[in-house]
Amino acid sequence: MGDVVIRLLAAVAATCCLATAPAQAAAGGDDERARKLFTFQDPRITESSGLAVSPTHEGVYYTHNDSSAAPTFYAVDGDGRTRATYQVRGAQARDWEAMAATKDPRTGRGVLWFADIGDNLDGAWPDVSVYKVMEPRTIGDATLPAVRYRFRYADGARNAEGIMVDPRTGRLYVVSKEFAGGVYAAPRKLRADRTNVLRKVGSAAAPVMATDAAYAPDGSSYVIRTYFSATLYKPSGEQLARVTMPELRQAESIAYTADGKALLTGSEGPKSPVYRVPLPARATAAATAGSATPTPSPTRAEPRAASETTDSGLSWKDVLVWLAAALTAIGVITFIARRTA
Template identity: 35%
Template sequence: MKPIAPCLLSLLLLLPAAVPAARWSEPEIAGLVTRAEVDEISGLAASRTRPGHYWAINDSGNAAVLALLDGRGRFMGSVPAPVPNVDWEDLASFELDGRRYLLIADTGDNGGLRRELALQVLEEPRSLEQAPTLAWTVRFRWPDGPRDCEAVAVDPARGEILLVSKKRVPPELFRLPLRAEGLQVAELLGTLQGIPQPSAEDLARNPVYGRYRSQVTAADLGPDGRILAVLTYRAVHYLEREAGTGWAEALARPVQSLPMPWMPQAEAIAFSVDGRELRVASEQLPSPILRYRLKASGK
């Protein structure tokens, strides 16, 4: 276990005093990830077989395993995955036809070299003694050449997968069918408006990493399929789709934003199964687990 840096904890305790989007609470620290088995979390998803727990995956260069964390980020164990970790970047959980699944987004492409990518759908294991099995694979490419993508969400009711590009400005929102045979081409739905870009001060302070602060690193969809949460290194943003409308109408409005305390390399976000909480995790240890709570009406 790595020691927890006092300066990191001090910074994390400086939480914002107010949240502009009044329906969500201020962020709070729900726990801390300290185990080496999850030292590079790139995806987080609520478990539907273990209430109150979350599955996590590590980025490329790590073993192809699914790690189980409790709500406070404590490591409970892991199971091997039946697919290789080429460049895993996000994780989503969903139910379809009474069965529970996990989708691994093998979509990382920092160098813009991958011509074909894969979304691996696994049966969610019921216990740490049960290895997950591969249910199906969605193979796809981008419509106009390679791009990096670290943000994927699943809408089982609409039968679609949503993907958000990382380095494009503004970020692009794409759609793929949830179940399809053969090589698919991602469909561009539009772009996300209102995500602040690095300021001159950001770039002057750190010319290399300053430009990364507004890049999209993760996404998840609320259980009603109407709130798409998108994470950057500096904030949580979300797009809300009105009932009976599609994402094209939602993209016409700017995203709403939730402030986030400084956090090293935030790259994972997940709704709770009931949609009343959002959790954010980092790709570095020690990784705080930030939690936003949905406020009761009128509070």
């Protein structure tokens, strides 16, 4: 019964994605300029859930699989071919959902962050973990040591699929995956010897069902991905623009390109594609203008008119489609429960 329910809910999410994608494309602006960058060629990459651009190796991209996998990640080239496979020593892969890549300003070394933060039961785990791995100096198969940081939420356990790291401050943020999600800030200084507390940043609200997040390489903006689209924000939390994404089977990952001029987005599934989506010129200009006076953490985005969208960046039509699909799923689950009682 439990497996049936989970599959039904997954189908609902997929149905919502397909149902809302045409409306977003029609209202979009940049979807027609999105192009496929590459397709993962490695048959072992079946559930690409995290995506990052190498901060030190040109033309190298990193990814990892979703839950029920080993603590493994892959380095691929611009053609989607695997150049190296890495095992992470001292790590578990309970439900890896996201990754981020930064550069240590003191040493110039790349730093990779792997987020074991999935919790589909919203409280099944007493804590979640993020692993810090120094990026290898050369690209080749290896086993790399990790530092494990444990976290718990100040306001109770929840499911999450997005992490991002501010390159200017090194501070880590987790974005929860909920109908009314939130952006959670980690302590400025992480401790490996005790559990760190994630605190909701003010009343900052993430878009509906956020599946990933990322900071721009220069820290001038950040992006939050959902099944439906992506929304850009200034570091202050002010909304910059909503970017229409290409239609994907199950949108799971997002990252900025190395030059910060475009977004990369991927999907789960064997031989899944990665698309490059240019950022709107007005958004990059506004982000650059606003980066002169950086703020330490995101705050609430400016609200939009109720007649246009909700605070999540979805139109009211999108929300109604979601609710209709959810009610349908509830009806089907109730029917199955009665038949199997």
